[in-house]
Amino acid sequence: MNPLELTLGIMTAVGGFVDISELVFAAKAGSTFGYALIWVFAFSTVGIIVFSEMSGRVAAVAKQPVFNLMRHRLGLKLGLVTLAASMIANLITCAAEIGGVALVLNYLSGAPYLLMAVAMTAVFILSIWVLPFKWIERTYGLLGLFMIVFAAALVAIHPPWGKIAGGLIPQVPPGLSRKELLNFAYFAVAIISAVMFPYEVYFYSSGGIEEEWSLKDIMTNRVTAVLGMGLGSLLAIAILSNSAQQFGPANVDPAIPGTAALEAAIPFGKWGLILALLGMLFAIAGAAIETCMANAYSIAQFFGWAWGRHKKPWEAPRFTITWIVLLLLGLGIVLTGVDVMTLVEFAILFSILVLPLTYLPLLLLSGDRKYMGEQVNGPVTRILGWAYFAVITVAALAALPLYLLTSGGNG
């Protein structure tokens, strides 16, 4: 393990953890239910660590990405259903991220929102075209580390650390009405979906192939997944805790993403605001690129095309055209004028519905000695993997009824 590479990998994962959905739901969860949903963030983070480690291991050992092996395992029919479902979920998520980036630029510069959406899509196309894979990942991931200002803001406001720690214990707040209970359940499902978005696993696994991971990188994969995502989730928990401390008592349920930046402005003033907005900008921008590329990876791998940014764009032309078209489709959705918060809600909903289809093939592949040899899932990973699969299946079944019954978490 090269220590510098490992450190950069971990920091990239930290800076890239939070996207528009986590930002929005962390802030709303904190203002609505105080610290009571921290445990759901922690629980979901363990889940994404388990599945990310699995997908990275599959990439390193089988030297094939998840979607190639998934089609072979599930067959054409179920494979096509999975592909179609994940394409829709990833596309809506990408649109939400593009809209989120445009919003943040509007807050920073005052420039028109739709114009910023067009401009940033052009920047994304340029970034993916010009930069090799590692630079794409590192640039946005490391710049996303501005998000650390949210953790610093939490320390600065001297929160009740005992209550925050208490939030790690699985709980349902006592005395909730039936409506509030349903709302709590909806938030729990939404947080699971936001943290365990399908695109994260596709991108992570394909990224492992892009970086030519092999058996010697198994430990790097493990450490990056655990530390990178573990530390990244602390940022999401900081946003939630700031919201519980600052927004809840002020009767604020953040209606727009920009409100979250107040968490850093209140203790640190203008510089806190600017750092928070910059962190949001790069974290969400990184997520826009990841969702687009995850979708392009899935399509190219499913149909056996040449793929990857370790190749020049003209060496994988169908893959190149695919990610450009996907970015433009995402932009097209934003240009219809649909509200970013609505896109976030639909991204959450579609993603949780797709999650079981995403994780089942991965679980089967990583547990199959024919593909994995000695690197097959150990007993702990196997138990955790199947336990989380059961949880996300229940969450997927509950998601749509909860969304309808709570009007998308608005009570």
Added chain:
Amino acid sequence: MARKLLPLLLFSIAGCSQGSGPEADLQYIKQARSIGAEWALINEQASRGSLTPTYVAAMHRWLRDNLQTTSASLTQPESRYGQEIQALVAQPDDAAPGQLRAHVEQLKQIEDSLESA
């Protein structure tokens, strides 16, 4: 399997169609209350010099857009809460935080009484 799932789905959808009146408007009252509170918080922080003018202007625009959408969604705009929301909409962008919070407090009381009913 489909025979069991379909009634459940329809029941779920029926459960969320709440017609008109204060019950149906509760989600909009909550949204307006929250928007008013965010607005007050922004103006308070702006008066302390903690925010950039660009951010404040952008947030005012988005909050006002959301508030007007919320107001237009009410099934009973002439109700007490409808008038309270209209009064909020009528406030200037740089309204005093205390003024905004007075409306927020009124909406919170209405919200709490509807939720406990």
Added chain:
Amino acid sequence: MTPDGPIKLVSELLDLPLLDSNGRFCGIVDDVELDGEPGKSLKLKALLVGPGAYSGRLPGWSMRLVKWIAGDRITRIPMAEIRTIGSAAYLKQTAADLGLDKSESAARRWIPKRGAL
């Protein structure tokens, strides 16, 4: 596994990625062509690649959709062109030599060859 060795299940072959002699991905095994009679052993004749090869594996209505989106071409890879079969099917020649490069070549005409690091 070699092309003329015993293959336990056709499912081992279906949906395997194809890699050409340069190690480049050039498709997926969409179907297989078998030769034989009832009661006698089946011999694998060729691998079939392309959307047209889905027709035996998808319902009719979805094939109309596939044909509308992607066409119905099939490229036939005789078993003699296959070097070995493992977690992928490895071919003896390049994708271009086997006619597996047509879509990629068509797409390549649209991509300028400059600007990438």
